[in-house]
Amino acid sequence: MTTYYSKEHEWIRVEGDIGVVGITKYAADKLGDVVYAELPATGKAAEKDGVIAVVESVKAASEVYAPVNGEVTEANDALADAPEKVNEDPEGEGWFFKMSLADSGELSGLMDEAAYKEFIAGLD
Amino acid sequence: MTMNTIGRPTAPDANAGASVSEETFSGSKGLAQAEPLIFERGRTDVTGVDLPAPSGRADRLGGLKRQKSCGLPGLAEPEALRHYVRLSQKNYAIDLGLYPLGSCTMKHNPRLNERVARLPGFADVHPLQPEETVQGALAVMDELAHWLTTLTGMPAVALSPKAGAHGELCGMLAIRAALDARGETKRRRVLVPDSAHGTNPATAVQCGFTVEEIGHTADGRVDLDDLKSKLGDDLAGIMLTNPSTCGLFEREIIQIADLIHEAGGYFYCDGANFNAIMGRVRPGDLGVDAMHINLHKTFSTPHGGGGPGAGPTVFSEALAPYAPLPRVTRGADGALQFIEEDDDAEGAPFGRLCAFHGQMGMFTRALTYMLSHGADGLRQAAEDAVLNANYLLARLRHVMTPAFEGTCMHEALFDDRFLKGTGVETLDFAKAMIDEGYHPMTMYFPLVVHGALLIEPTETESKQGLDRFADTLIDLAEGAKAGDAARFKSAPRFAPMKRLDETQAARKPVLAWRPAGAETAQS
Numbered sequence: 254m255t256t257y258y259s260k261e262h263e264w265i266r267v268e269g270d271i272g273v274v275g276i277t278k279y280a281a282d283k284l285g286d287v288v289y290a291e292l293p294a295t296g297k298a299a300e301k302d303g304v305i306a307v308v309e310s311v312k313a314a315s316e317v318y319a320p321v322n323g324e325v326t327e328a329n330d331a332l333a334d335a336p337e338k339v340n341e342d343p344e345g346e347g348w349f350f351k352m353s354l355a356d357s358g359e360l361s362g363l364m365d366e367a368a369y370k371e372f373i374a375g376l377d
Numbered sequence: 378m379t380m381n382t383i384g385r386p387t388a389p390d391a392n393a394g395a396s397v398s399e400e401t402f403s404g405s406k407g408l409a410q411a412e413p414l415i416f417e418r419g420r421t422d423v424t425g426v427d428l429p430a431p432s433g434r435a436d437r438l439g440g441l442k443r444q445k446s447c448g449l450p451g452l453a454e455p456e457a458l459r460h461y462v463r464l465s466q467k468n469y470a471i472d473l474g475l476y477p478l479g480s481c482t483m484k485h486n487p488r489l490n491e492r493v494a495r496l497p498g499f500a501d502v503h504p505l506q507p508e509e510t511v512q513g514a515l516a517v518m519d520e521l522a523h524w525l526t527t528l529t530g531m532p533a534v535a536l537s538p539k540a541g542a543h544g545e546l547c548g549m550l551a552i553r554a555a556l557d558a559r560g561e562t563k564r565r566r567v568l569v570p571d572s573a574h575g576t577n578p579a580t581a582v583q584c585g586f587t588v589e590e591i592g593h594t595a596d597g598r599v600d601l602d603d604l605k606s607k608l609g610d611d612l613a614g615i616m617l618t619n620p621s622t623c624g625l626f627e628r629e630i631i632q633i634a635d636l637i638h639e640a641g642g643y644f645y646c647d648g649a650n651f652n653a654i655m656g657r658v659r660p661g662d663l664g665v666d667a668m669h670i671n672l673h674k675t676f677s678t679p680h681g682g683g684g685p686g687a688g689p690t691v692f693s694e695a696l697a698p699y700a701p702l703p704r705v706t707r708g709a710d711g712a713l714q715f716i717e718e719d720d721d722a723e724g725a726p727f728g729r730l731c732a733f734h735g736q737m738g739m740f741t742r743a744l745t746y747m748l749s750h751g752a753d754g755l756r757q758a759a760e761d762a763v764l765n766a767n768y769l770l771a772r773l774r775h776v777m778t779p780a781f782e783g784t785c786m787h788e789a790l791f792d793d794r795f796l797k798g799t800g801v802e803t804l805d806f807a808k809a810m811i812d813e814g815y816h817p818m819t820m821y822f823p824l825v826v827h828g829a830l831l832i833e834p835t836e837t838e839s840k841q842g843l844d845r846f847a848d849t850l851i852d853l854a855e856g857a858k859a860g861d862a863a864r865f866k867s868a869p870r871f872a873p874m875k876r877l878d879e880t881q882a883a884r885k886p887v888l889a890w891r892p893a894g895a896e897t898a899q900s
Contacts, residue, residue, distance in 0.1 A: 288883035311879045312821050336884060 256344070257360050258369035259320045261302075264344055267360065271326060275348040276308060276317060276339065279373045284310035287339040292328035292350055299323045299352050301359060306349050308339065320363060322355040409873060412463045416890045419450025425457060448892035467873045469816045471679055475838055475846050479788045479819035479831025480574070480622050482652045482674035484762075489749055490677055490742040499741045504733035508714050514737060515713035518705045521744045525670060525689055528755070530661030533697035535704070536689045537735040541649055544669025544688030545580040545616070547701060547730055551667055551692060552614055552643045553584055554699040554727040564641065568607055568615040570599050572623050572823040577616040577647060586613055593825055597623040597781040597790075599633060608636060614643035619663070620650045622823040623781060624766065624788035624831070634664025643667065643696065651675045652835070653763055653787035656756030666693040672736075676743035687739035698724030703734055761836035762787045765843060769834055772847040776854040780826040787835070793828025801857040803828040805865035812871045813849045 256266040262280035265272040281287065291307040299305050299319035306317035328350045332338060339347040354360075364372060404411035412418075436442065452460070469476070476483035494500060498513045508515065522534045538544040549567075556564045567581040571590050578588040589607055592600040599617070615637050619627045627633065634644045646660055646668040652675045660668050673679065673686035680686070692700050703715040715734065719726050750758060763786050770779060770789035778794040779785075793803050807817035807830070819831040834843060856864060869875065 286880035286883075288880060309883075311883060313824055 255360075256366060257320065257363035258366065258372075259318065259363055260372065261318045261320075263317060263320045265320045265360070265363070266344075267354070267357070270354065270357075271351050272321065272323065272354055273348050273351050274305075274320060276343055277369070277373075278343045280315075281340050281343040281347070284308065284315060285312045286310055287336045289336055290329075290332045290339060290349060292330075292332065293325045295325055295327060297325045299325055308349075317349060319352070321352075321359040323352040324355075325350050325352050327351040409467075410463055412460065412467070412873075414890055415452065415457070415460050416450050416892075418456065418460055419452040421446055421448055421450050421892075423453065424451035425454050450892075471837075474814065474816070475834065475842060476679070476816045477818045477832045477834055477846070478816065479624070479790070479833040480649060480822070481679065481819070482650075482671070482762075482787075482833060482835055483679040483837075484652070484674075484677055484758075484835040485837040486677045486679060486742075487746065487749065490745045493745045494738050494741045496741075499737060502737070509712065512713055515705050515715075517737075517740050517744055518734070519707070519713055521689075521740050521747075522705065524744065524747050525691060528655060528659070529665075529668065529670070529691045530659030531665070531668070531691035532661075532694055533692040533700050534689050535692070535700045535730070536687075536740065537701060537703070537730045537733075538669060538688040538690055539731060539736055540686045541647075541669055541671045541674075541688045542576040542580060543730065544671075544690040545576055545645070545647065546583065547688075547690040548645045548667030548669060548692075548696075549580050549584040549586070549616075550701070550727045551690075551696045551699040552645060553586075554725065555643065555696055556613055558699070558725060561641070563611055564613045566609070566611045567613050568604065568637075570617060570621070572597070572621050572825045573616060573618060574622060574647060574649060577618075581616060593623075596783070597621070597625045597825075598627055598629065601629055601632070601636075604633065605636065608640040608642075610641065612637070612640050612642040614645055614666070616645045616647060618647035618650060619660075620653045620786035620788075622650075622831070623826070624785040624790050624833075625781065626654075626786055630663050638664065649674065650787060653759055655759040656752060657759055660691070661693065666696050667691070672739045672743040676746045678739065678742045685736045685739065687736040687743070689735070699727050700724070701728055701730050702726045703729070758836045759787075762834075765834040765836060765838055766832070768840070768843055769832055769847055772844075773850055773854075776851050776858075777830070780829065788831055788833035790823075790826060791830040791832070792826045793830070795854060796828070796857055799857040799860070800862040801865040803830055805862075805868065806830070806853060806857065808868035808876060809853055809865045810849070811869040813853070815846065815849065 254266055254268055256264050258264050258277060262277045263274055264277050265274045287308055287310045289309040291309075293299070293305050297305070299322060301320070301322045302318050304316045305319040305325070308315050308317055329348050332347070332349070341347065471483050471485060499517065502511050502514050518536055522536060525534045526532060535547055538547045556562065565586050567586040567588055568591050569578050569581065569588050571592055581588050591607060592603045594600050598621075615633070617627065617630070617633065619630055621627060637644050643666040644664055646665040648660070648668040648670045651670055655675060667690055669688040669690045671686060671688055702719065703717045705713055706716055708714050747755065766787050766789045767784050770785050773789070773791070776795065777791045780790040780792045796802065796806065803820050807820050810817045818833075819829075821829055822831060823829060834846070838846070
């Protein structure tokens with residue numbers, strides 16, 4: 254299992270031929286308390302860098318982008334009743350959706366954990 | 378003669394109160410009384426009206442008559458009155474002090490406006506009255522339309538929109554009607570800068586358009602290169618605020634208008650910040666095709682005076698034929714009349730926005746404001762508003778961090794860099810302002826600025842008032858930097874309610890009061 258990161262602060266963890274997608278701890282901390290996540294329906298086409306979900310915190314509503322091309326296979330329905338999971342465990346129970354990967358080669362365009370840490374260190 | 382030997386103390390005891398708790402037995406703090414919900418104050422066995430039970434009428438409910446009380450509490454008239462007066466005294470208002478809410482133009486509402494709005498010929502008319510009995514009211518609308526078209530340099534205006542966002546809807550529906558009339562039903566993409574009011578993209582989507590965001594440059598203006606890359610033959614237009622929500626004038630606005638027009642689109646301008654340029658700049662000269670004007674901001678009566686607002690929308694020659702009905706015109710006999718139906722074959726109005734003619738109360742207040750200021754007075758109001766914002770920017774720029782370099786227009790925008798490392802966030806800073814007796818500024822907007830604090834003093838404030846405000850903000854900023862985070866984290870300490878749990882309110886909103894024991898009867 255490898256996790257990749259985008260510059261828009263999404264992570265995608267590849268489990269077999271499925272990718273689990275969420276927002277990073279850095280993003281969750283910046284957003285503040287998340288109160289709502291609008292998740293894509295199963296079967297929705299995920300277009301790389303296109304808006305695929307919306308996350309709303311007490312501060313603002315933000316768009317979540319698909320890190321790679323593919324199709325949504327499952328949404329994390331638990332977030333409907335417990336959006337706080339996004340803050341408590343952003344890269345675990347706070348996942349947003351799962352998707353199939355159209356081309357696993359696209360993953361190489363994303364960052365690994367070390368590169369992402371370096372990326373966010375340069376942001377503050 | 379008997380002397381009262383136990384004198385009544387006439388001066389405060391210097392030693393009193395040193396170790397007394399701030400809590401009171403009743404929950405009230407002196408004259409700031411604790412006030413529960415009106416339902417909690419009332420009792421189910423009380424009613425404010427005492428009518429005899431109806432008799433001699435047949436029961437037509439077929440046995441569906443309520444068998445027991447629904448549990449709705451009642452109050453006697455003085456109790457109900459006191460409840461609302463107490464609530465009103467907890468309110469902060471422009472009549473109580475500076476109201477620096479950015480992008481809202483909370484200016485003083487001259488009392489003359491209120492006097493005129495209450496004249497029976499304006500206040501007590503009905504929209505379905507015969508036109509010959511409301512010629513004065515129609516004359517107000519006609520004169521107001523003249524002022525609005527003259528100030529904006531635009532040939533037509535629809536007075537009926539009832540708020541800023543309603544005016545946006547009006548403008549974007551006209552753009553859509555114009556595109557459809559050209560047969561260009563594929564033009565459905567609208568460009569919106571990332572600093573826009575949230576209503577802009579919402580309006581575009583409501584009108585059936587898709588939204589594409591355009592970025593900004595380091596100096597806070599629209600990124601022209603990004604804009605150019607997003608033109609195309611599916612472009613419907615742009616929605617742009619000028620001055621922007623960053624309090625900055627879009628210097629390239631004429632070039633932006635030309636680019637949009639050359640690409641076949643229309644230029645919608647969000648007129649929320651017209652107060653900064655009123656009498657100085659005519660949007661028609663900038664290439665604007667449609668723009669709403671918040672009468673309830675720019676022309677006083679902030680936030681509609683607690684009542685409805687009004688967002689008349691002006692149109693260019695290109696869009697004027699599509700403006701909605703009704704409109705006021707002068708007939709051949711010299712009398713004013715409403716054009717209610719599209720029977721004059723002059724245009725192709727997209728329809729109506731509301732049942733009647735708009736907000737008469739706002740029309741009279743706005744026209745009173747215009748006539749009492751005159752053209753030169755309106756221009757001076759705009760200039761003073763910009764001067765006041767720049768005075769605050771100049772006084773605060775050394776302790777707070779301006780989001781962009783240079784001068785501003787009508788509002789001064791700061792980011793939260795000055796709070797970095799203090800443990801204090803923008804929200805805490807705003808709450809601490811409440812303890813100091815000020816309504817907070819707009820915060821966390823525009824979204825393009827981190828932890829934004831957007832201050833719009835308007836022309837209302839005197840230099841002394843601005844100085845008091847600036848001194849307070851400087852004290853707060855220096856207090857935060859000196860490590861006094863506790864003051865901010867515990868704020869507001871002196872408000873009727875302490876810090877509210879906004880997270881819980883958003884996650885688990887409680888939107889209805891229910892009688893005790895009725896929890897199981899929900900929905």
